[in-house]
Amino acid sequence: MMTTIDHRNAWELLVGTILSAQTQDIQVNKITPGLFKAYPNIKGYLGLRPSDLYKFTKHVNIYRNKSKNIIKAARFVHENYNNKVPASLEKLMEIPGVGRKTANVVLSNAFGRNEGIAIDTHCITVANRLMLYKTKDAKKIEQRLMKVVPKSDWRTASLLFIALGRDVCTARTKYCERCVLKDICPSSTVKK
Numbered sequence: 001m002m003t004t005i006d007h008r009n010a011w012e013l014l015v016g017t018i019l020s021a022q023t024q025d026i027q028v029n030k031i032t033p034g035l036f037k038a039y040p041n042i043k044g045y046l047g048l049r050p051s052d053l054y055k056f057t058k059h060v061n062i063y064r065n066k067s068k069n070i071i072k073a074a075r076f077v078h079e080n081y082n083n084k085v086p087a088s089l090e091k092l093m094e095i096p097g098v099g100r101k102t103a104n105v106v107l108s109n110a111f112g113r114n115e116g117i118a119i120d121t122h123c124i125t126v127a128n129r130l131m132l133y134k135t136k137d138a139k140k141i142e143q144r145l146m147k148v149v150p151k152s153d154w155r156t157a158s159l160l161f162i163a164l165g166r167d168v169c170t171a172r173t174k175y176c177e178r179c180v181l182k183d184i185c186p187s188s189t190v191k192k
């Protein structure tokens with residue numbers, strides 16, 4: 001999954017991706033320059049309280065929880081990986097606040113490794129409308145897509161699903177008349 005979260009290294013991408021849950025990347029990119037300037041590396045977060053981050057994070061959803069997770073993640077990476085974000089899906093998913101989607105984003109974009117396809121709520125909506133899978137379970141959708149999409153295209157596939165779900169095939173409304181898949185999608189409202 002290619003990301004539109006601005007970052008200069010794996011740690012910044014990890015922080016940006018934690019902040020991006022239920023928040024647009026564009027909003028995250030507005031607050032991270034100040035955050036990364038104040039705390040340029042993992043060590044800077046170790047002695048902080050979550051409330052120390054609020055002045056930066058308060059403009060994103062569920063910022064209290066995200067602030068807490070960022071500090072927990074910094075301490076975890078400091079204690080277990082000598083301040084280096086690990087380049088493994090399993091190890092990334094052990095970090096507090098990091099789920100499979102975040103781990104996939106970091107692995108793919110910071111380390112150029114594709115071990116899975118990042119599935120977010122947009123992907124889930126689109127996959128169900130395309131009837132690739134009738135489930136809200138991100139892991140099942142990911143496993144299904146990994147079988148049908150060539151590995152070299154995993155990043156692109158995730159990006160396209162997310163873009164489609166965010167801009168055209170949204171959870172609230174489907175704009176089939178301007179969708180590139182309108183002629184082949186089983187849920188299309190455009191008459192053939």
Ligand code: SF4
Nearest residue numbers: 169176179182185188
């Ligand atoms: S044709 Fe309509 S339902 Fe199908 S993917 Fe496009 S917007 Fe979604």
